[in-house]
Amino acid sequence: MLRLIDVTWLYQHLPMRFTLSAKQGEQIAVLGPSGAGKSTLLNLVAGFLTPASGTIVIEGEEHTTTPPSRRPVSMLFQENNLFTHLTVRQNIGLGLHPGLKLNAEQQSKLNLIATTMGLETLLDRLPEQLSGGQRQRVALARCLVREQPVLLLDEPFSALDPALRQEMLALVQEVCRRQQLTLLMVSHSVEDAARIAARSLVIADGRIAWDGLTRDLLSGKSAVSELLGIRGQ
Numbered sequence: 001m002l003r004l005i006d007v008t009w010l011y012q013h014l015p016m017r018f019t020l021s022a023k024q025g026e027q028i029a030v031l032g033p034s035g036a037g038k039s040t041l042l043n044l045v046a047g048f049l050t051p052a053s054g055t056i057v058i059e060g061e062e063h064t065t066t067p068p069s070r071r072p073v074s075m076l077f078q079e080n081n082l083f084t085h086l087t088v089r090q091n092i093g094l095g096l097h098p099g100l101k102l103n104a105e106q107q108s109k110l111n112l113i114a115t116t117m118g119l120e121t122l123l124d125r126l127p128e129q130l131s132g133g134q135r136q137r138v139a140l141a142r143c144l145v146r147e148q149p150v151l152l153l154d155e156p157f158s159a160l161d162p163a164l165r166q167e168m169l170a171l172v173q174e175v176c177r178r179q180q181l182t183l184l185m186v187s188h189s190v191e192d193a194a195r196i197a198a199r200s201l202v203i204a205d206g207r208i209a210w211d212g213l214t215r216d217l218l219s220g221k222s223a224v225s226e227l228l229g230i231r232g233q
């Protein structure tokens with residue numbers, strides 16, 4: 001369970017305020033125009049930004065000022081998620097232990113997630129020896145191996161070609177269902193959002209301008225559809 005109560009963040013020109021409640025295991029797409037505050041919302045939940053006021057509750061505990069590493073949250077960015085001098089195995093291992101001292105149980109957890117994500121033959125490669133899709137797969141594996149209940153994805157697959165993007169979305173959806181993860185995923189594509197999230201938020205000018213069913217957005221019937229460039233039939 002995730003709750004944001006009047007969480008504010010002040011950039012000089014754009015005060016932002018978010019109130020939001022998500023059930024455990026709920027998948028939510030975060031949509032809206034460029035510069036509206038989508039990444040800011042995720043960064044507040046992850047703890048990379050500390051709110052000026054308001055309250056953040058995750059899994060029944062207040063985390064408004066908890067540092068990112070101590071929040072029950074994993075976050076995946078659009079790019080630059082991996083350490084270039086570390087192998088795939090080490091990059092995933094960082095999700096389990098910052099000093100990479102893994103015990104037997106952690107080692108087997110790492111191997112299991114690598115197999116689930118189809119990375120078992122790539123474990124000794126460096127990121128530069130991987131394709132863009134494989135790199136994001138490794139980054140996602142590092143998030144998932146931490147087994148945190150909240151997963152935040154900030155346009156994670158937008159640099160990938162459409163077929164690979166669909167494949168990654170299907171993978172995320174399956175993992176979220178299996179592990180009952182609460183997902184917030186920023187996307188520029190309502191179609192991508194619809195594949196993975198029944199519920200969407202539309203952020204505009206630092207506020208949640210709309211919160212409802214993704215299919216209502218897609219149909220173009222909602223007042224905010226226009227904001228996303230969707231026209232009703």
Ligand SMILES: Nc1ncnc2c1ncn2[C@@H]1O[C@H](COP(=O)(O)OP(=O)(O)OP(=O)(O)O)[C@@H](O)[C@H]1O
Pocket residue numbers: 011012014032033034035036037038039040041
């Ligand atoms: N560190 C910062 N200092 C000042 N302003 C910032 C900072 N980071 C972001 N902003 C501004 O805050 C606003 C919201 O940024 P944010 O990155 O949350 O938007 P976004 O909806 O994720 O946009 P995009 O879709 O383009 O990634 C933008 O106007 C941005 O220029």
